[in-house]
Amino acid sequence: MEMEKLVSLCRRRGFLFQSSEIYGGLNGFWDYGPLGVELKRNLKDAWWRDMVSAHDDLDTLAGAPSPYEMVGLDCTIIMHPQVWKNSGHHDLFVDEMVDCRESKKRYRYDQVLGRWASCDGKKSQGPPKQLSGPTFDVKGAEYDKIFVTSIGEEPESEIERRAMKHFKLRAKDADKLSWDGPAVTLDKINVADFDKTLGPDATGLGTLTEPRDFNLMFPTTIGALAGEEGRAFLRPETAQGIFVNFKNVIDSTRVRVPVGIAQVGKSFRNEITPRNFTFRSREFEQMEIEFFCHPDESRKWYEYWRNRRMAWWQEMGLAGDRLILRDHHADELSHYSTGTADIEYAFPFLPEGEYGELEGIAHRGDFDLRSHMEGKLDPNSCPLTVQLGEDGKPLHRGSGKDLTYRDEVTNERFTPHVIEPSAGADRGALAILCEAYTEDTAPDDKGKEQTRLSMKFHPRIAPIKAAVFPLVKKDGMPEVAKDLYRALKKKFPAFYDEKGAVGRRYRRQDEVGTPYCITVDGQTLDDKTVTLRDRDSLEQVRIRLDDAVEEIERRVTGD
């Protein structure tokens, strides 16, 4: 499936729009249209129901080491600034970036791809003095070999195009261009070579600044306080709200460890290069669980959540081989973690064989609770110790609150270990849209096979569950159809359509992924039966009009 086709369908049928589109849009921000909002809500509702509200805490679920409890939270987006100091986000949640002095654009250092090129002895003019950075006083310099970069969709062919343009070569002279080595990202070359670098949107050499850290948190100001005092941040993850409320939840409820605390909500990251539709956005929603357990049991719980979460995405309709579970290599793990796995999807905008993360399941040990108790821990030290400044004093003070847990039965006191399944609702919705997009054939009104576009959503996730059509707009059919539509609407989103040929009405519903269409026809008036048509099998069966609501409900819920 080509991504452009899906993007166009999403806009045309009201799944997704660019934010502030009438003003030219805002990069990295997306609005969900009437169908998109239902789709994403269905995904979040399914997650909440399956993970939290319908969780059976009395029984040991398949694969689980023991019964466990699940509760929810809804925390604020702006939290005490100290939270981000002790979570590590204040100092470590950074991307290295470079700015272009000519185009005024900013790029992620590790995302700019480039290749060394030269052209038949031609010299390239170095940067003019006013553009050269503090390290480059190279006015008048000339180079035999330059590093040509791109950040576009097909960077390698773009690099070639830009090199041809730079050396003023026509297509027939392409063989005059020589390459030194394969394409590599900008962070792999020496900063001193930036004066020989042609930035992704620049016309001259040497316009890129040295890389510097860029914190991804959006700063904001609380009240009328100016300066550091009023400075706060929009949360970059929902997880921290759960850690700082751990004690509140334990003290205010009767839940006992092992327990999972869940939250769904918006997170914000000032991504330097938002891209690939909603995949990397600056405002997005997360569905996170922090699962607190006894340290001795944590490995077993990690295994449980890793498998449970993979099975859940499959149940949501990502059942094909585009979904994979990838365990991180031991050298990718923080030393306090005994495991991290990513659930990844082969999004069509990625090169063949590459996958994008939908959810991460991480074993976080006691890192987070201890950091909030004692002050920011050094993630690189083993055993974990509080980070000290140059003056030997703790870099950031902790809350000083006791976040340990005492087991009422065994009387043992310990700092629980945490397993964190952290999923993205927008990436989930995007994967479901990609997986659902299907081009096949179906007979039209005259029985002739025609190509059709259908969104094969799992019925639980489909924005509209059923559509009702009167075959014709007369003989009392619309009245019967409208009554059925109203009865369905009391249970879930349904759609009524009496316009155009019935085949065309089916197509319209296929395109928005409605799994069932019910047609009221002449026979309905005689024997009180209707036709129920299945979107995927195209099978049509006659069912009793009085059973229609129950039948749709049964099919949607799978009960």
Ligand code: GAP
């Ligand atoms: N608390 C852990 C945490 O936030 P993460 O891997 O940074 O971990 C978890 O984020 C999930 O949030 C990702 O797997 C992804 O689905 C989603 N996510 C992260 N950054 C995103 C972005 N810029 N746009 C859309 N979704 C994003």
